[in-house]
Amino acid sequence: MANTSNPDIIYTTVDEAPELASASLLPIIQRFAAAADISVGTKDISLAGRILSKFPESLSEAQRIDDHLAELGETVKTPDANVIKLPNISASVPQLVAAIKELQEQGYAIPDYNEAPATDAEKEIRARYDTLKGSAVNPVLREGNSDRRAASAVKKFAQDNPHRMGEWTADSKTRVASMDGNDFFSNEVSATLDKAATAKIVLETAGGETVLKDGVSYPAGTVVDATFMSASALGAFLADEIEKTKAEGTLFSLHMKATMMKVSDPIIFGHAVKAWLAPVFDKFGDRLDALGVSGNAGLGTLLEKVAGEPEIMAAIDAVTAARPPMYMVDSDKGITNLHVPSDVIIDASMPALIRAGGKGWGPDGKEADTNCVIPDNSYAPVYDETIRFFKANGKLNPATAGTVQNLGLMAQKAEEYGSHPTTFEIPADGTVKMILDDGTVLHQHTVAKGDIWRSASARKAPIEDWVNLAIARQKATGFRSIFWLDANRAHDAQLIAYVKPILEAAGVADKFEIMAPREATRASLETITKGENTIAITGNVLRDYLTDLFPILELATSAKMLSIVKLMQGGGLFETGAGGSAPKHVQQLQAENHLRWDSLGEFCALGESFKFLADARNNAKARVLGEAIEAATQGILDNDRSPSRKVGEPDNRDSHYWFARYWAEALAAQGDDADIAAKFAPVAKALADNETAIISELAAAQGKPADTGGYYHPDPAKLVAVMRPSQTLNSIIDAGV
Numbered sequence: 150m151a152n153t154s155n156p157d158i159i160y161t162t163v164d165e166a167p168e169l170a171s172a173s174l175l176p177i178i179q180r181f182a183a184a185a186d187i188s189v190g191t192k193d194i195s196l197a198g199r200i201l202s203k204f205p206e207s208l209s210e211a212q213r214i215d216d217h218l219a220e221l222g223e224t225v226k227t228p229d230a231n232v233i234k235l236p237n238i239s240a241s242v243p244q245l246v247a248a249i250k251e252l253q254e255q256g257y258a259i260p261d262y263n264e265a266p267a268t269d270a271e272k273e274i275r276a277r278y279d280t281l282k283g284s285a286v287n288p289v290l291r292e293g294n295s296d297r298r299a300a301s302a303v304k305k306f307a308q309d310n311p312h313r314m315g316e317w318t319a320d321s322k323t324r325v326a327s328m329d330g331n332d333f334f335s336n337e338v339s340a341t342l343d344k345a346a347t348a349k350i351v352l353e354t355a356g357g358e359t360v361l362k363d364g365v366s367y368p369a370g371t372v373v374d375a376t377f378m379s380a381s382a383l384g385a386f387l388a389d390e391i392e393k394t395k396a397e398g399t400l401f402s403l404h405m406k407a408t409m410m411k412v413s414d415p416i417i418f419g420h421a422v423k424a425w426l427a428p429v430f431d432k433f434g435d436r437l438d439a440l441g442v443s444g445n446a447g448l449g450t451l452l453e454k455v456a457g458e459p460e461i462m463a464a465i466d467a468v469t470a471a472r473p474p475m476y477m478v479d480s481d482k483g484i485t486n487l488h489v490p491s492d493v494i495i496d497a498s499m500p501a502l503i504r505a506g507g508k509g510w511g512p513d514g515k516e517a518d519t520n521c522v523i524p525d526n527s528y529a530p531v532y533d534e535t536i537r538f539f540k541a542n543g544k545l546n547p548a549t550a551g552t553v554q555n556l557g558l559m560a561q562k563a564e565e566y567g568s569h570p571t572t573f574e575i576p577a578d579g580t581v582k583m584i585l586d587d588g589t590v591l592h593q594h595t596v597a598k599g600d601i602w603r604s605a606s607a608r609k610a611p612i613e614d615w616v617n618l619a620i621a622r623q624k625a626t627g628f629r630s631i632f633w634l635d636a637n638r639a640h641d642a643q644l645i646a647y648v649k650p651i652l653e654a655a656g657v658a659d660k661f662e663i664m665a666p667r668e669a670t671r672a673s674l675e676t677i678t679k680g681e682n683t684i685a686i687t688g689n690v691l692r693d694y695l696t697d698l699f700p701i702l703e704l705a706t707s708a709k710m711l712s713i714v715k716l717m718q719g720g721g722l723f724e725t726g727a728g729g730s731a732p733k734h735v736q737q738l739q740a741e742n743h744l745r746w747d748s749l750g751e752f753c754a755l756g757e758s759f760k761f762l763a764d765a766r767n768n769a770k771a772r773v774l775g776e777a778i779e780a781a782t783q784g785i786l787d788n789d790r791s792p793s794r795k796v797g798e799p800d801n802r803d804s805h806y807w808f809a810r811y812w813a814e815a816l817a818a819q820g821d822d823a824d825i826a827a828k829f830a831p832v833a834k835a836l837a838d839n840e841t842a843i844i845s846e847l848a849a850a851q852g853k854p855a856d857t858g859g860y861y862h863p864d865p866a867k868l869v870a871v872m873r874p875s876q877t878l879n880s881i882i883d884a885g886v
Contacts, residue, residue, distance in 0.1 A: 156190030157766075158182070158758055159224065162217075163237040164195045164861065166734035166746035167725070171235065172872035173802050174748055177809045178755065180882050181816075184828050185770035187762065192217040194286050196238040196248050197862035203277045204259045212257055222289040230720025231762055232290070233754050238861075239284045239408035241491035242415065242446055248861040249278075255862060264443065283411020283569060288562040293716035294615045295557035296622065297696045297724075299704060300711040300753050302779070304552055306786040311547040312705035315506025317539040322399050322518035323507030325533035326390045327526040331382035333413075333603070334526040338592050339374040339639035341646065342367055347586045350571060350604065352596075354579035361573050361581070370609025372643040375583055375592035377575075380599035383417065383524055387424035390522050395473035400509050400519040401425075402476030404498050404532075407490035409693065410565065412572035413601050417524055418490040419444035422451065425472065425487060429464045436461065449488035476509040476519055483512070495523065496694045499532050500701035506544065507536060527638075528691060530667035535698070538674045545702050551677035553699040554628065554684045556619050557692025560611035560717055564640070564689040572603035605640075607688075612644065614717055616651045619686045623660055629676055629683040633691055635665035644688070666691065677703070709749040713757055721761040723754035735860065742855035742871065743796040748804060752782045773822045777815035784811035802847050806878055810836040835881045842877045850874035 160175060162168065179189045193199075194217060201208065202216040224230050238244060246262050253259060266272040299307070328335075350362040367373060394401040403421045407414040422444035423430050430437060440454045455461045476486040478493065486493050499521065502509050508516035521536075523529040539545070558564065575581070575596045583592040583604060596602055623630040632648055634641040645663060652658040664672060669685065676683045677699075685695050700707040712724035738744045759775030762768055785791060790807040792800045813836055816829035836843075855871045858864025873879050 156188040157231060157762060158187065158189045159221070159232045160189055160191050161221075161232065161234050161237070162191050162193040162195055162198065163235040164197075165238065165732055166738075166744065167235040167751075168195065168863070169735065169738060169744055169857070169868070169872055170746050170748050170751070170801050170805075172868045173805045174751060174808075176873070177805060177812075177882055181774065181809075181812060181829075182759075185768075185774055185825060187759075187768070187771055187774070192221050194218050194221065194234075194237050194290075195861070196240050196244070196281065197252060197859075199281050199285070200245075200248060200252060200259060200278075201257060203281065207258045207260065218286060218289055225290050225292045225716055225720060225722060226718050228719035229765065230716055230718070230722070231758055231765070232720075232722045233725065233751070233758050234290060234722055235725045235751065237286050239286070239411075239491075240282050241407050241411075241489065242282065243450060243489050244491055245278060245282060251859055251861050255859065264446075265441070283407075284409040284566055285411075287559075288566050290722060291559050291714055292561065292718065293714040293720075293722060294560045294611060294618050295555065295692050295696075296618065296713045296715065297557065297692070297710050298554035299552050299700060299709070300782075302783050302786055303704060303709045303711075303749065303753070307704045308548050308550075314504060314544040314547065314702075315508055317506050317542075317544050319540050321507045321536075321540055322397055323502075323521065323536060325521045325523055325529055325536060326393070327522075327529040327533070328378075328382060328386045328524050329526070331379035332525045332527075333376045333378050334638065336378070336594065337374055337376035337639040338594075339372060339643045340591055341643050342369060342371050342373060345369045348373075348583050348591065350573075351582050351584060352573075352575065352577070352579050353582065354577045356577070359576075362571055365571060365604075367606060368608060372607045372612070372640065372647075373583070373591060373604065374606065374640045375581075375594065375602070375604045377581070377594050377596055377600050377602040378413070378417070378525065379597065380420065380601070381597065383420050384424060386524060387421055387522070388427065390520060391424060391472060394520040397520065399473070400476040400511050400517050401473045401522070402486050402493070402498075402502075402509055402519050403522045404493060404495040405490065405523075406495050406693075408494060409690075410568075412569050412574075413603055415445045415490050416574055416601055418447065418487075421522070422448055422487050426451075426465060426468055428468050429461065432464065433461050445490070447487060447489045447492075448485060474511045474513070474517070477512055480510050480512055480514040485512075496697040497707075500698045500707075503532070503535055503539065503698070504701055504705070507539075528666060528694060530665075531670045531691070531694060531698070534667045534670040535674065538671060542678065545674075545678065547703055547705075549680050550703055551680050551682040552703055553673050553677060553695065554622070554626075554682070555692055555696050555699075556615065556622055556684060556686045557689060557696070558607060558611060558615040558644075558687070559689040559692060559714075560614060561608050563607040563611050565605050566689050568603045568605035571605070572601070575600045575602055607644070609647075610717065612647050613651065615686070616648055618715065619661070619684070620652070620655055620657055622684055623657070626682070626684065629672075629681065630661050631669050631672060631683060631685060632661060632663045633666050633669040633685055633687040634663050636663070637665070640688075641665075661686075673699075706747065708747055709753070711753045711757065712750075719765075721758065721765075723758045723761070725750040725754045737796075738855050738871070739857070740854060741796040742851050742853055743798075744801040744872075745792045745794045746801045747791050748801060748808070749782065749785065749791065752778060752785065752808060756782065770822060770825060773816065773819060773825055777812055777819060780815035781808050781811035784815075796851055797848070800847075800851065802850075802872060802874070803844065806836070806843055806847065806875070809878075809882065810840075832881065836878075839877050839881065843875045846875035846877055
C-alpha cells in the first residue's frame with residue numbers, strides 16, 4: 150500500500166454517523182487508491198480528538214494526540230492541499246461536557262469543564278475548552294470560498310424519484326416571528342478600512358474603561374462590522390411571542406444556531422428558557438442561582454439540577470401547563486425545543502418544517518402549525534418569504550423543480566463565523582467602542598447590561614475571490630445569478646461596493662442581479678418552480694442556511710450535495726454534506742445495528758478529489774479512478790442502492806459494498822489504463838461472485854444493539870467489528886488490489 154506519512158489525499162476523522170460510515174468506507178477507498186499509487190491518510194478533527202489534543206499534560210504518552218486541526222490549518226494554505234472534510238460536531242456546551250465525561254470514563258484524565266471558574270488554573274482550563282465550542286473547525290479549514298450544488302446525477306435521480314412533500318394551504322397558521330428593532334440587523338454599522346489597522350474593543354462605563362478585546366488586526370480593505378442585540382428588547386419580544394402563540398393555537402418553537410454562533414446564540418437561547426419559565430425565575434431566582442442553573446445550557450440541564458426541589462418542579466409544571474404547546478425534538482421522550490441548545494439547529498429544523506407543509510411535532514405526538522421564532526431579523530426573512538410563497542402557491546414539486554446552486558463567501562473566517570472572539574455579553578451599562586491604533590473610533594454603541602455585542606469582518610482578498618468565482622460559475626452555466634445582498638444593511642452595502650466595480654470591470658454586470666434576501670428568496674423560488682436554475686451568491690451564514698434549505702426541498706436531504714472549496718492558494722477542500730441528522734442515525738445503530746447514513750456525499754466529494762489530484766499533479770491514474778467513481782455513484786442511484794431507513798433492509802454498509810463493486814467494475818471496463826483494468830478485473834469478479842454471501846453477512850448483523858465503545862470516542866476495534874461485519878467482503882478488500 151502507498152505511503153501515508155505524507156498522503157496525497159487527507160480524509161478527515163470526525164464524529165457520529167459520518168465517522169461510523171468511515172469505518173466501512175475508508176478501507177475501500179484506501180485499497181482502491183493504493184492500486185494507482187495514491188495514498189489516502191487521515192487527520193482527526195473529531196470533538197474527542199480536539200479535546201485530547203488540548204491537554205497532553207493530562208495524558209499518558211500512548212493517549213496523546215497531536216493537534217491535527219492546527220496541522221490541517223497549515224495544509225490548506227498550500228497549493229498541494231487535497232482534503233476530504235466530513236461533517237464534524239460543532240459543539241454546544243452540553244455536547245462538550247458529555248464528550249469530556251465519556252473520555253474520563255474511558256480513562257483519559259482530562260479536567261472537567263467548569264462553567265464558573267474561580268482560580269487562574271480553572272480559568273486557563275476553561276479558556277482551552279472554549280476554543281473547541283461552536284464552529285471551531287470550519288474557520289480554520291475554509292481558506293477558500295464555497296461552491297455547493299447538487300451533482301447532476303443526484304438532481305436527475307431526485308426528479309425521476311420525487312420525495313414526499315407536505316401539503317401547504319393558504320390558511321396555515323405557521324409563521325416566522327422576528328424582532329422589529331434593537332436586534333443585530335437593525336443596530337449594525339460597517340466600514341471598509343483604507344489601510345491595515347489594529348483595533349481594541351472597550352466598554353466605557355461610569356466606573357471607568359474595560360478592555361474587552363485588544364490587538365485585533367485587519368489588513369487594508371477589510372470590511373469590519375459591529376452590532377448588538379438589546380437584552381430587554383429580546384425579553385419583551387419572547388414574552389410577547391409566547392402569548393401570541395397561545396392565542397393562535399400553534400406550537401412555540403425557537404430556531405437558532407447555538408453551534409455555529411457559539412457565544413451569541415446560547416445566550417439568546419438562555420433568554421428563551423428564562424422567558425418560558427419567567428414566573429419560576431421570578432420566584433426562585435436566588436435558589437436557582439445557588440444550584441448553578443443557567444438557561445443557556447437548556448431546559449434539560451435545568452430540570453436535572455432542580456430534580457431534588459419539589460417546590461420548583463411543581464412551579465415548572467404549573468407554568469408549562471399554562472404555556473402553549475411546544476415544538477418537540479422527541480415527543481415520546483418529552484424532549485422539547487428548549488431542552489438542549491444544539492438540538493434544534495435552524496438550517497436543519499426550518500427546512501424540515503417547511504418540507505412538511507409547515508408542520509412541527511407537538512407534545513401530544515401529533516403534527517401542528519408552528520410559530521417559528523427567529524429573534525434576529527438578518528436572515529429570518531428568507532424563511533418567512535419561503536413560508537409565504539408556499540402558502541400562496543402550494544408545495545414545491547421535486548419532479549419538475551429546477552435547482553439553486555450556491556457560491557458562499559467564507560474564506561478566512563469571513564462574516565459571522567469569525568465573530569466569536571469579538572462577541573460579548575455586556576456586564577454593565579455603558580458605551581462599547583471599537584478604537585483603531587491611530588485613535589480613530591471606528592464603531593460605537595450605547596449598550597445596557599446583558600446586551601449581546603459583536604463584531605465580524607470579511608477581508609478584501611476573499612471578497613474579490615468570491616466575486617470572481619461567481620463570474621466563472623455564471624459563465625460556465627448561464628444560470629440566473631443573484632447576489633443576496635441588502636443595500637439597506639450596513640454590512641451588505643460595503644460588499645456591494647466591492648461587487649459592482651468587479652462585475653463592471655469584467656463586463657458582466659448585466660448578467661447578475663443584486664437583491665435583499667427576502668426578494669432573492671422569492672425570485673429563486675419562482676425560478677425553480679418554473680423548472681429553471683439559479684445561483685445564489687451569498688455571505689457565509691446564508692451559504693450555511695441555503696445549502697440546507699433548497700437541497701432539502703429539492704432532494705429531501707442536504708447530505709448529498711457536492712461541496713467544493715477552491716482554496717485560495719490553489720488546493721482543494723471537498724466537503725461531504727451536512728451532518729444535522731447524524732445523532733439520530735447513531736441512536737438507531739446503537740439500538741438496532743442499522744445505519745441509515747447515506748454516503749452519497751462522500752462518493753461525490755471523493756470523485757472530485759481524485760479529479761482535482763489528476764489536474765494538480767498531472768496524474769492520469771487519479772483521473773481514471775475519479776471518473777470510475779462517477780460511474781459507481783450513478784450505479785448507486787440507478788439501481789436504488791442507497792440505505793433504507795428501516796432495520797432489516799439494506800443500510801450504509803450495503804451501499805458501500807455496491808459502491809466498491811460498481812467502482813471496480815467501472816475500473817475493469819475502462820480502456821484508458823490497461824494496468825488498472827487488469828488489477829480490478831478480478832476484484833470486480835470476486836465482488837460479483839460473492840454477492841449472496843456478502844449481502845447475507847451484512848443482513849445478519851442487523852436487528853440487535855450495537856456496541857461501538859463510545860458515542861464521541863468509539864473504540865476502534867469495536868467500531869470495525871460493527872461496521873465491517875462481512876468477512877467475505879473484508880477478505881476481498883483487505884487482500885489489496
